[in-house]
Amino acid sequence: MLRIFPALLLLILSLPHPLWATDLRALVRKAEEQYMGLSSKSRMEMRVRSEHWERTLVMDAWSLGREYFLVRIIAPSKERDVTTLKADKEVWNYLPKVDRVIKVPPSMMGGAWMGSHITNDDLVKANKIDEDYSFSLLEETAEHLLIECIPRPDAAVVWGKIVYEILLPLEIPGKVAYFDEEMQLVREMIFDEVRQIDGRNIPLRMRIQPTEKPQESTMIRYSELDFNIGIDKSFFSLRNLKR
Amino acid sequence: MLLRLASRNLWRNRRRTLLTLSAMVVSLALLTLSLGVFSGMLVDILSSTTEQYHGHLVINAQGYLDDRDMYLNFPSDPELLKRLQQDGEVIGSSERLRGFGLVSHKDRSYPAELLGIRPEMEKTVTKLHSQLIAGTFPSDADPNGAVLGSGLAKKLSVSPGDELVFVTQAADGSIGNDLLIVRAIFSTGHSGHDNSLILVPKAWLQQLMALEGKIHEIALAVRDPLRAAEDAQRLTSQLNDGLKATDWGELLPEMREAIASFDVSRFIFVVILYFATGLGILNTVFMSVMERTREFGILMALGMRPLQIRLIVLLECLLLGLLGTALGLVVGLLLSSYMALVGIDLSGWITPVTYAGGTIQPRLRAIFEQRNFIDPAYMLLLVSLLAGFLPARRAARLQPVAALRED
Numbered sequence: 001m002l003r004i005f006p007a008l009l010l011l012i013l014s015l016p017h018p019l020w021a022t023d024l025r026a027l028v029r030k031a032e033e034q035y036m037g038l039s040s041k042s043r044m045e046m047r048v049r050s051e052h053w054e055r056t057l058v059m060d061a062w063s064l065g066r067e068y069f070l071v072r073i074i075a076p077s078k079e080r081d082v083t084t085l086k087a088d089k090e091v092w093n094y095l096p097k098v099d100r101v102i103k104v105p106p107s108m109m110g111g112a113w114m115g116s117h118i119t120n121d122d123l124v125k126a127n128k129i130d131e132d133y134s135f136s137l138l139e140e141t142a143e144h145l146l147i148e149c150i151p152r153p154d155a156a157v158v159w160g161k162i163v164y165e166i167l168l169p170l171e172i173p174g175k176v177a178y179f180d181e182e183m184q185l186v187r188e189m190i191f192d193e194v195r196q197i198d199g200r201n202i203p204l205r206m207r208i209q210p211t212e213k214p215q216e217s218t219m220i221r222y223s224e225l226d227f228n229i230g231i232d233k234s235f236f237s238l239r240n241l242k243r
Numbered sequence: 244m245l246l247r248l249a250s251r252n253l254w255r256n257r258r259r260t261l262l263t264l265s266a267m268v269v270s271l272a273l274l275t276l277s278l279g280v281f282s283g284m285l286v287d288i289l290s291s292t293t294e295q296y297h298g299h300l301v302i303n304a305q306g307y308l309d310d311r312d313m314y315l316n317f318p319s320d321p322e323l324l325k326r327l328q329q330d331g332e333v334i335g336s337s338e339r340l341r342g343f344g345l346v347s348h349k350d351r352s353y354p355a356e357l358l359g360i361r362p363e364m365e366k367t368v369t370k371l372h373s374q375l376i377a378g379t380f381p382s383d384a385d386p387n388g389a390v391l392g393s394g395l396a397k398k399l400s401v402s403p404g405d406e407l408v409f410v411t412q413a414a415d416g417s418i419g420n421d422l423l424i425v426r427a428i429f430s431t432g433h434s435g436h437d438n439s440l441i442l443v444p445k446a447w448l449q450q451l452m453a454l455e456g457k458i459h460e461i462a463l464a465v466r467d468p469l470r471a472a473e474d475a476q477r478l479t480s481q482l483n484d485g486l487k488a489t490d491w492g493e494l495l496p497e498m499r500e501a502i503a504s505f506d507v508s509r510f511i512f513v514v515i516l517y518f519a520t521g522l523g524i525l526n527t528v529f530m531s532v533m534e535r536t537r538e539f540g541i542l543m544a545l546g547m548r549p550l551q552i553r554l555i556v557l558l559e560c561l562l563l564g565l566l567g568t569a570l571g572l573v574v575g576l577l578l579s580s581y582m583a584l585v586g587i588d589l590s591g592w593i594t595p596v597t598y599a600g601g602t603i604q605p606r607l608r609a610i611f612e613q614r615n616f617i618d619p620a621y622m623l624l625l626v627s628l629l630a631g632f633l634p635a636r637r638a639a640r641l642q643p644v645a646a647l648r649e650d
Contacts, residue, residue, distance in 0.1 A: 052314055053416040079418055093410070095420045100408045102347045107354055111345075115416045 024135035024147050031166055031173045032129060034200050039064045039231050043074075043224040048116045050216050057114065062229075068236040069123065072243075073114075084113065085241045086123045094241045101238060110158065117187065117208040117218040121158060129164075132157050144168055159186075170194065170201040185211045198227045245551060249558035256531060263527040264567050267623060270520045271571025272578055274619045278509060279579040279609030283586075285505055287604045289468060290370075292498055293491045295431045296440070298337065298368040298462030299471045300490040302327075302482065307459060308489060311341060313414060316457040317486060326481075327463065332474050335367030335464035340448050340457065344411025344419075346391075346441060348399040355395060357409065357441050359448030359458075368464045371429045371442065378403030378427030387447050388426035394438035396428045403427060409443075413453040421451050432595030432604065463488075513619060517626045524630035528560055532634040539638050540646025553639035560631025564624045572620055582609035 039062070046057045058075040062068075069086040073079045083094040091104040104111075109121045132155035139146035149162040160181040165174035176189040187210045191203035202225065208218040234240075253260050293299050301308075307315040319338055327336050340359035345352050363383050366372050371390065372380040381388030389407060401407065405425045413419035423443060431437055449455050465474050471490035478488040492499040532539075539552055586608035593605045 048416060050416060052414065055416045076417075082418055095408065095410065095418070097420055098408050098422050100347070100422075102345065102352050102408060102410060103350055105345070105352045105354070108345055108352070112412065114418065115412045 024137060024145075025130045027145070027166055027171060028135065028147060028149070028164055029130040030171060031164075033066070034172060034202055038228050041224075041226045041229045041231075042222050044220055044222050046114070046116060047219045047221075048114075049218070050115075051213065055115070062231060062235065064231060064233065064236060066128070068233065070236055070241070081243070082114075083241050083243070084123070085236060085238070087236050091120045091123055092238065092241060099242075101241060117210055117216065129162065131155075133162065138163065142168065144174055172201050172203055187211055193221070197225055200227070245554055245558060249555050250562055252531065252535070252555070253559050253562055256534075259527055259530070260563065263523055264563060264570070266520055266523045267564070267567030267627070268571040268574055270516050271568060271619055271623050272574035274513060274516055275572070275575030275616050276578040276582060276609065277512070278615040278619070279611065280582060280607050281505060281509065282612045282615055283582075283608040283610045284603060285502060286610055287606075287608070288501070289491070289498065291431065291433060291604070292495055293468060294368075294370040294464075295374070295433060296369065296436055297491055297494050298335075299465045299468045300463050300475045300478070300488050301494065302461040302463070302478070302486055302488045303459065305485050305487050308494070311343075311459075313342065313452065313454070313459070316340070316454060316459050319456055319458045323483075324461065327461065327478070330478070332465045332467075332477075333463050334466055337361070337364040337368040337462045338445065338458045339365075339460050339462060340445055340452070340454060341459045342411055342448055342452050344409055346395070346399070346423075347408045347410070348401050348405060351399050353395060353398055354439065355391075355409070355441050356439050357411075357443050357448055359445035360442055361445055362442075365442065365462075368462045371431070374429045374431050375427045376430045378425065381426040381444070385426065385444060387421070387423050387444065389423040390427045390429060390442040391425065392437035392440050393428050393430035394434065395441070396425070398438070401425050407441075409441075409451070411452065413451065415453040417453065419451040419453065421447070423447075513622060517622055520623070521626040521630045524560065524563065524627050525633065527563075528556065528631050528634040529637075531559075532556060532638045535638075536641065536646050539641050540643050540648075543641065543643040544647065549639035552641075553635040556635035556638050557628060557631045560627045560635075561624070564627030567627070568620045568623050571623065572616060575616065579609045579611065582607065583611060 042061050044059055044061060046059060048055055048057070055076070057073055057079070059071050059073050061071045063070075067088050070083065072081060072083045081094075081096040085092045085094070091109070093102050093104065094100075095102065104120050110119050112118070113120050113123060129149060133149035133151055136148050136150070137145065138148045145166045145168065147164040147166065149164055151157045151159065151161070158180075159178050160183050161179045163177040163179070165176065166172070167174040172194060173189075173191045175191070177185055178187050178189070180186045187208060190207045190209065191205070192207075193205040194201055194203045196202070202222070204222045204225070206220045208220075210216055304315040304317050306312070324336060324338065327333055337360055342357040342359065344355065344357065346355040346357075347353075361383055362372070362381050362385070366380075375390075376393055377396075378390075380390060391401075391407075396402070399407070403425050407423040407425060408420060409423055410418065410420040423441075429437075445458070449457060463474075463478075465471055468491065472492050475488040475490040475493070479486075482488065542552065543549070586606055589605040589607065595604055
């Protein structure tokens with residue numbers, strides 16, 4: 001009995017927590033992966049509204065797993081063919097006007113991507129939420145789950161915490177709130193216009209709202225979305241970035 | 244008669260007087276020299292900040308300096324520029340547009356601050372063109388010539404003739420990007436500027452940032468940088484609403500504090516040195532008064548009044564002080580002019596130090612500043628008089644009979 005007791009205690013202490021956490025992690029991961037599948041091709045429209053201007057970009061995007069991502073601007077014509085490649089942890093931009101490829105340095109990862117409210121860091125790290133954070137359930141109702149994501153001590157992330165809403169029963173993202181290190185709400189990401197595509201439930205529209213600037217926002221809307229299009233790693237090369 | 248008595252007394256014990264005199268001369272000479280070198284350092288550090296980047300004062304839209312918001316710009320106005328150039332105090336002016344973004348060469352990219360300028364105008368305000376370590380400063384006709392800091396050039400591994408790509412978000416939200424050609428590389432010793440500053444043609448940057456005809460500031464050079472605050476105030480009152488002139492003291496509060504603290508430490512330095520010198524004088528005069536107790540007794544017995552005795556002693560001190568001051572000033576001037584003309588180069592031992600936003604060059608060099616001579620000279624006179632006060636009082640209070648009896 002004495003020998004079994006500590007083992008039992010350990011089991012009781014450790015068991016419920018990881019099981020639970022794995023569950024939440026899988027949920028978040030699933031919600032994030034809905035968009036990507038194994039590979040995907042999409043056309044999207046990004047409308048950025050800032051204090052001084054408003055503009056709309058039309059872009060084509062390709063992705064492979066969570067590691068590879070390529071976006072090419074189609075319109076407006078002034079910026080046509082400006083292309084961003086994300087491969088693993090690096091972000092590259094191709095600028096057709098000067099015909100040069102530029103690697104985004106670590107110090108600029110916090111900068112805006114294409115003038116939107118998405119940062120380069122978002123492109124690199126957003127899809128790794130299940131690896132960099134630990135999860136706990138804040139609230140559970142029939143309509144949604146609220147999951148609090150706290151960065152792991154060793155994770156190099158910019159947020160203090162993220163509160164992730166998963167809509168039930170479809171298990172798709174609803175509203176994601178980002179907090180800074182002082183636990184102040186910095187921005188919210190809101191998903192809507194859910195459609196079924198290739199058997200997946202996908203919110204086609206995503207809006208990013210910086211909390212401090214209510215008059216500014218970035219809205220991304222998918223107009224076309226195809227999954228499992230049969231492209232491989234070689235598509236996401238610097239050569240293809242230039243095209 | 245009193246004066247003659249005093250001067251004769253002074254030379255009675257020649258060796259002692261000369262010793263005291265030399266102490267005065269040395270302290271005054273060294274003081275003026277070190278104050279000159281101090282001032283030299285101060286001017287170096289002040290000019291490094293103002294003449295390498297800001298100018299003595301800048302005119303911006305209200306609020307621009309807080310976070311350099313690119314939208315707080317104002318139209319380039321030839322009328323305004325002309326009016327500024329006609330101002331008696333303004334000796335140089337330069338219109339500038341500022342942009343922050345990513346500069347890249349081959350597979351290296353770094354954040355940089357771009358200053359859109361017209362080279363010939365910029366030369367009237369800053370001295371970057373005289374701090375080049377490679378290449379030549381571009382002319383006004385150069386469409387895309389860039390001058391960048393040595394640290395940045397090293398990080399990007401570029402030299403004159405190489406090409407740079409600059410990317411930033413333009414004022415209309417679009418992605419501004421274009422090519423630059425490196426024309427020259429400057430090295431100021433200020434790590435911040437050397438590592439991030441690039442001068443580019445104003446028109447090029449205006450086009451890239453979609454800010455045609457707009458500028459963020461007019462940098463000015465004035466005749467007397469130490470009075471820039473007054474100029475700023477005067478100019479602000481003449482400017483249109485929404486524009487404001489700011490002097491270097493406001494741009495660089497730490498620099499203003501450095502200069503204020505210099506004034507305080509100068510004062511402390513003078514006080515300490517003169518305290519020692521004053522004690523030396525006090526000692527000499529006291530000794531000579533003690534030696535002459537009998538003599539003073541006789542003078543008093545002959546009818547000289549205590550006030551006159553006191554005056555004699557004070558006059559001795561004053562004469563000593565005048566002599567010391569004159570000689571000290573001469574020696575100080577000689578030493579200072581050596582340090583001003585030749586100086587001491589320390590670059591073999593130390594590298595430039597960035598302090599309070601400015602750069603202290605590795606050299607000792609004096610500059611002539613009136614008050615570095617006048618203040619210590621007056622104070623030396625004052626100290627000699629103060630040092631004579633006690634002995635003079637003692638001599639004046641002697642009782643003739645008792646004094647006569649003294650050994």
